[in-house]
Amino acid sequence: MKSSSTPKVQLVGAGPGDPELLTLKAIRAIRSATVLLVDDLVGEGVMKFARKSTRVVYVGKRGGCASTPQAFIEKLMALEALHGERVVRLKGGDPFVFGRGGEEAQHLRAQGIEVEIVNGITSGLAAATSIGAPLTHRDHAHGVMFITGHPRGGDDALHWPTLAAAAAQGVTLVIYMGISSIDSLQAGLLQGLGSDTPAAVIQHASLPTQRHIQTTLGDLAAMVRRESIGSPAIIVIGDVLRAANLLCVGRGEEPCRLRG
Numbered sequence: 106m107k108s109s110s111t112p113k114v115q116l117v118g119a120g121p122g123d124p125e126l127l128t129l130k131a132i133r134a135i136r137s138a139t140v141l142l143v144d145d146l147v148g149e150g151v152m153k154f155a156r157k158s159t160r161v162v163y164v165g166k167r168g169g170c171a172s173t174p175q176a177f178i179e180k181l182m183a184l185e186a187l188h189g190e191r192v193v194r195l196k197g198g199d200p201f202v203f204g205r206g207g208e209e210a211q212h213l214r215a216q217g218i219e220v221e222i223v224n225g226i227t228s229g230l231a232a233a234t235s236i237g238a239p240l241t242h243r244d245h246a247h248g249v250m251f252i253t254g255h256p257r258g259g260d261d262a263l264h265w266p267t268l269a270a271a272a273a274q275g276v277t278l279v280i281y282m283g284i285s286s287i288d289s290l291q292a293g294l295l296q297g298l299g300s301d302t303p304a305a306v307i308q309h310a311s312l313p314t315q316r317h318i319q320t321t322l323g324d325l326a327a328m329v330r331r332e333s334i335g336s337p338a339i340i341v342i343g344d345v346l347r348a349a350n351l352l353c354v355g356r357g358e359e360p361c362r363l364r365g
């Protein structure tokens with residue numbers, strides 16, 4: 106269905122994967138889309154809300170080749186919107202948390218295209234909750250930092266010892282895209298935190314394939330390797346894990362307990 110109104114794109118957060126964690130706004134947007142551009146991290150279950158007539162473009166590796174270049178995605182969105190299509194860009198988690206949503210919105214607005222952002226539950230939040238860990242706790246953590254382990258500019262763009270100092274002050278660290286740099290992030294954090302600091306890694310949070318480990322900062326990289334934990338995964342570091350009543354509300358997982 107084409108409309109003659111102002112061209113518009115909705116950047117919609119699809120949440121961490123479990124379709125039950127979608128917002129009502131997200132479902133409405135997916136249902137009304139005529140063109141859906143879908144990222145790799147969008148759960149399969151989310152796609153059942155799309156109409157059969159909707160054109161679905163997978164712009165991640167699922168599309169058959171390596172991820173589609175960002176410039177192409179931005180061009181395609183603009184083109185479709187200018188043709189009067191109802192374009193929804195579906196992104197894992199929240200579009201404004203490490204999702205390039207900011208860049209895409211800027212690009213679209215610069216071409217006179219209206220942009221609406223629909224929040225989603227970010228995977229860092231869902232991952233912690235899935236193992237029963239609050240990110241803040243009045244007795245143990247008075248703040249949270251969402252950090253990328255894979256910043257533009259490479260490893261040098263992050264100073265892990267500084268982040269460790271924040272964590273030592275009671276700030277929970279939630280690290281996205283950290284698995285490939287697990288050794289350097291562990292070494293950097295150990296400069297400001299004890300090796301017995303609790304750490305957890307949650308892979309495929311909220312999905313039936315969810316797995317997680319609970320360990321200490323000193324054993325983090327070794328345990329990730331031992332247990333073959335891969336991407337996508339969230340790393341949580343902080344005393345709040347010690348305090349948490351780790352319920353393992355993840356699907357079908359064994360009841361768990363912090364080691365040590």
Ligand code: SAH
Pocket residue numbers: 121122146196197198199200201202203204226227228229232280281282283307308309310311312336337338339
């Ligand atoms: N916008 C997304 C983040 C995109 S960056 C959000 O708000 O969640 C991609 C990274 O997100 C992955 O490398 C991984 O660290 C994390 N991630 C996304 N979905 C995840 C999931 N279901 N379980 C664990 N980590 C996930």
